[in-house]
Structure formats: C-alpha cells, structure tokens
Amino acid sequence: MAVTPASDAFIAPEMNSFGQSFRDYNAESERQKSVEEFYRLNHINQTYNFVKKMREEYSKLNRVEMSIWECCELLNEVVDDSDPDLDEPQIEHLLQTAEAVRKDYPNEDWLHLTALIHDLGKVLLLPKFGGLPQWAVVGDTHPLGCAFDEAIVHHKYFKENPDHNNPSYNSKYGIYSHGCGLENVMMSWGHDDYMYLVAKENGTxxxxAGLFIIRYHSFYPLHKSGAYEHLMNKEDEENLKWLQIFNKYDLYSKSKVRIDVEKVKPYYLSLIDKYFPEKLRW
Incomplete structure (x- = not known):
C-alpha cells in the first residue's frame, strides 16, 4: 500500500497554535500545569482492572444510536484537557487533520475518513456516553499488564499506581510474550479503544490500517520512542508505517487555519456512506 504524497505536500509547522513547540510538556504556563495534573490522575487511576471493567462495560454499545456525522457535531462540545497544543473545539481539529491528509494523499480516501473520525471517541466525556473524567478518555495511551516504560510522559506519577508494585504486571513482558501482537495487549482506556470498538462492532x-490508526494514534511511547516494540507482530509493523504517516497530520495540523465545514461536508458524508452503516450503536 506504499504511496507517495502529492507534490504540493502539507508542510509541518514548527509552532503550535499557542506559538510554542509541539508536545512540550515542560513549558511554564497555566495550560501546562493543567496538562500535568491530568497525567497525574491518568497514571494513578489507569490500572489493568479498571481498563478491563471499562472494556466490558462499553463493549455493550447500548448508550446511543446515531450516525458518524452526528457524532462529529457532538464533538463541538468537547475540549481536551490533556492537549498542550490545542484549545479549540475538536471538530476543527478533525477537519484540519482530514483536509491535510487529503491534500497529500488524494487517492487514499480511507485515510481521509480515518483522519475525520479518529478522535470521535472523545464523546465519552459527554453525559449520554457516561460522562467519564478526562483522565479516562484523552491523553497518550500505554499498555497495562507490564512495566510502565519511561518514555511515557510524566512517568513519575506511576509510582502511585497499584499495578506499579504488582509483580505480575511490573516486568518488561508482564503477562505478555514476545511478538504477541498489540491486539492482545490491554491498552489504557480512552477514546482510541472506544472508537475502535464502535467501528469494528458496527461492521466498518x-x-x-485505518482501524490500527484509530486504536493506537495516542500510543506515543511506541510511535515516537519505539517503546513496547517487543510486543508487536508483523502485521503491527506494517500498520505502524501508516500510523506514522497519519501522526504527522494529527499532531501538526493543530493550527489557526479555519476549515469551511459546509464546503467539505458533502465529501466526508460520501466517505461515511461508503465505509459505515447509516446509524451506529455507541
């Protein structure tokens, strides 16, 4: 599936929408303080048992029935407290990402749609989806059931996580084996795993590669630092190539360039119709 981007390719900016470096978790600002507090809560509360419980609960898909586009519009109510680069409504980010991908990979329509829907799981923050706290919905993801790698942002807060001192979970492999495949790894619960579950169970x-991007786009310790590669299988390695392509757009399209939603809406509605049923169970 190797392709080359269009000649007038999207150029990644050096600064985010606040005029700072992307994913700088140490900059002194009020925004950074709230991001660090988010990760403190995330790292303390995301345990293997918590994630298992969340997966069981949300796999019922019995909360809402609606279309993909209806969910996109719902995301206007969401702001992500874990993101040091963005404080605009999420639908802006979705369309910025999708349009940047579309410009460079005009023939990969599945990648355009993946970009549009990759963050839809953030509706978990809304009351009708359970009103989960931010630490259980957004932020970088990581495996549970094995040691917390130091590549994970704000790693120091894992000391207070019960799994940190559990001998079954705190070794390099923990409950896993070499090359077991990421699909067999329990990832921290959040919008990635939820949207993957919704897409898969509704027969997309x-x-x-699209499902892999949705499920692991927040797994920065892997795709930025190479952590946990020992758990990947061959299929993961192939899919990771597409995730790394996608990641440039997910991260660097967070800019002040506004998207005319009504102008691009018909195109994305046609893609939704191609790859998804009219109504989905959420």
Whole structure:
C-alpha cells in the first residue's frame, strides 16, 4: 500500500497554535500545569482492572444510536484537557487533520475518513456516553499488564499506581510474550479503544490500517520512542508505517487555519456512506 504524497505536500509547522513547540510538556504556563495534573490522575487511576471493567462495560454499545456525522457535531462540545497544543473545539481539529491528509494523499480516501473520525471517541466525556473524567478518555495511551516504560510522559506519577508494585504486571513482558501482537495487549482506556470498538462492532469496511490508526494514534511511547516494540507482530509493523504517516497530520495540523465545514461536508458524508452503516450503536 506504499504511496507517495502529492507534490504540493502539507508542510509541518514548527509552532503550535499557542506559538510554542509541539508536545512540550515542560513549558511554564497555566495550560501546562493543567496538562500535568491530568497525567497525574491518568497514571494513578489507569490500572489493568479498571481498563478491563471499562472494556466490558462499553463493549455493550447500548448508550446511543446515531450516525458518524452526528457524532462529529457532538464533538463541538468537547475540549481536551490533556492537549498542550490545542484549545479549540475538536471538530476543527478533525477537519484540519482530514483536509491535510487529503491534500497529500488524494487517492487514499480511507485515510481521509480515518483522519475525520479518529478522535470521535472523545464523546465519552459527554453525559449520554457516561460522562467519564478526562483522565479516562484523552491523553497518550500505554499498555497495562507490564512495566510502565519511561518514555511515557510524566512517568513519575506511576509510582502511585497499584499495578506499579504488582509483580505480575511490573516486568518488561508482564503477562505478555514476545511478538504477541498489540491486539492482545490491554491498552489504557480512552477514546482510541472506544472508537475502535464502535467501528469494528458496527461492521466498518475501513482497511486494517485505518482501524490500527484509530486504536493506537495516542500510543506515543511506541510511535515516537519505539517503546513496547517487543510486543508487536508483523502485521503491527506494517500498520505502524501508516500510523506514522497519519501522526504527522494529527499532531501538526493543530493550527489557526479555519476549515469551511459546509464546503467539505458533502465529501466526508460520501466517505461515511461508503465505509459505515447509516446509524451506529455507541
């Protein structure tokens, strides 16, 4: 599936929408303080048992029935407290990402749609989806059931996580084996795993690479630092190539360039119709 981007390719900016470096978790600002507090709560509360419980609860898909576009519009009510680069409503980010991908990969329509829907799981923050706290919905993700790698942002807060001192969970492999495949790894609960679950269980025809992007786009310790590569299998390695392509757009399209929603809406509605049923169970 190797492709080359268009000649007038999207150029990643050096600064985020606040005029600072992207993913700088140490900059002195009020925004950074709230981001650090978010990760403190995330790292203390995301345990293996908590994630297992969340997966069981949300796999019922019995909360809401609605279309993909209806969910996109709902996301206007969401601001992500974990993100040091963005404080605008999420639908702006979705369309910025999708349009940047579309410009460079005009023939990969599945990738355009993946970009549009990758963050839809953030509706978990809204009351009708359970009103989960931010630490259980957004932020970088990481495996549970094995040691917390130091590549994870604000790693120091894991000392207060019960799994940190559990001998079954605190070794390099923990409950896993070499090359077991990421699909067999319990990831911290959040919008990635939820949207993957919704897409898969509702019978999407997106390719495996699209589902992989949705499920692991917040797994920065892997795709930025190479942590946990020992758990990957061959299929993961192939899909990771597409995730790394996507990641540039997910991260660096967070800019002040506004998107005319009504102008691009018909195109994305056609993609939704191609790859998804009209109504989905959430």
């Amino acid at each position: 025809t997106l390719p495996q």
